Amino acid sequence: MFVNPDVAADLKDLSTTLSSVEAVMDLDGLRTEIAELEKQAESPSLWDDVEHAQTVTSKLSHKQSELRRVSDLRQRLDDLEVLYELAEEEADAGSASEADDERARLRKDIASMEVRTLLSGEYDDRDALVTLRAEAGGVDAADFAEMLLRMYLRWAERHGYKTDVYDTSYAEEAGLKSATFRVTAPFAYGTLSVEQGTHRLVRISPFDNQGRRQTSFAGVEVVPVVEQADHVEIDEKDLRIDVYRSSGPGGQGVNTTDSAVRITHLPTGIVVSCQNERSQLQNRATAMGVLQAKLLERQRQEERAKLDALRGDGGSSWGNQMRSYVLHPYQMVKDLRTDFEVGNPTAVLDGDIDGFLESGIRWRRQSES
Structure with missing residues (x-):
């Protein structure tokens, strides 16, 4: 049991959010789909139809990546709880600070994965x-x-x-x-x-x-x-x-x-x-x-x-009109629909647009x- 109730509450909230992501993704169904695609990929006649083979292998790779990504998030959350417990037992400020940094990263990564579950449109999973x-x-x-x-x-x-x-x-x-x-x-x-x-x-x-x-x-x-x-x-x-x-x-x-x-x-x-x-x-x-x-x-x-x-x-x-990039007289990029904004146009124009996408x-x- 954590001494810090705020940390305990935050970890519980992260676990709840991740559980909802896992439920939407239907991990058992995803594993079944991967097994079926692996079976198709092992077929000796797969490459008789090159286009079909590319579709199967690409889909398999994407599904495996999705499962690995959400499984890694759950493992990181489990590891984080252990790290906090050790930090409190040993009164180690350095380990506690390291755990806080990982918690912030994990919150961002879980939020990003949660956004992925909102992509349920007919063509959303395509290139x-x-x-x-x-x-x-x-x-x-x-x-x-x-x-x-x-x-x-x-x-x-x-x-x-x-x-x-x-x-x-x-x-x-x-x-x-x-x-x-x-x-x-x-x-x-x-x-x-x-x-x-x-x-x-x-x-x-x-x-x-x-x-x-x-x-x-x-x-x-x-x-x-x-x-x-x-x-x-x-x-x-x-x-x-x-x-x-x-x-x-x-x-x-x-x-x-x-x-x-x-x-x-x-x-x-x-x-x-x-x-x-x-x-x-x-x-x-x-x-x-x-x-x-x-x-x-x-x-x-x-x-x-x-x-x-x-x-x-x-x-x-x-x-x-959906976004403004202002380089003068001040520095800001702002989405006109969501009001999401950042004060570093250089980073945005260098590809840091995940916040806007999410x-x-x-x-x-x-x-x-």
Whole structure:
């Protein structure tokens, strides 16, 4: 029994929260699913169908990671109780301080895992396709779009998530007109979908020789990656397909063949492109996957709009502006929906966005309930 009742109460609260996470995740069911996937993975004929094999092995890896993550949290909590007991028995201030630090880390990690259980949407567990676009603000907006691309890629790198940049369209002076990339990770779409909307940057423009303050905007679009089970019909007659040479910053060519592919879906006006592969055939296949994902998301948005109209949901005077990055006259990044804010834009733009993601996921769940 702990001498410190506050510590005992906090550990009990952490255990209760973790128990609710374990219940939602259904650990027995998760173990059964892992056993079934392991059985499939051991089949000699698994790799006869490469795409199916990749799906099985990827899903197995993700499920094993989820089980290991929550099991590690429970073990850490058990170890922490022992550490506190030893610290109190031996009146060891150093061990008590070490236990306090671990308790703070554990609280953060359990809260992060709790947020994961809120991702229960139809496509939340899928990989994400993210498209960034420079909006109002000229060269500053293009530079801001490139800053956001780096922010998301650094976030993925911090977590060990695989990313593939499919297309980058460079602006003439600096930055990007647009970019599309894929994040391959458990619940990548559910996590990153709260980033969708308009991001706003306020700073002293490095491109203004008079050093004036500039406000610029960049748009973020997030859609789930399409799977074989999804029904997305595309008529070849509705497509215009152009091929061109991939280009880098300043318009310089990065290869000598017309391998980059741009596909325009004529009925909707959706344009997608891919230039990261050497083969025109590979680029076309990747671009078609992106187009299917965007059309699937368009169908979902149309269905959601009908439901919103029936519910009488109105628009917002802010439009879809969702986050401000202020570098001058003060330093702050603030989410306009959740009011979550931090005073270190440098860290945020270097990929430290988990706080924003978690507060956004909680906000969305509250808005839906």
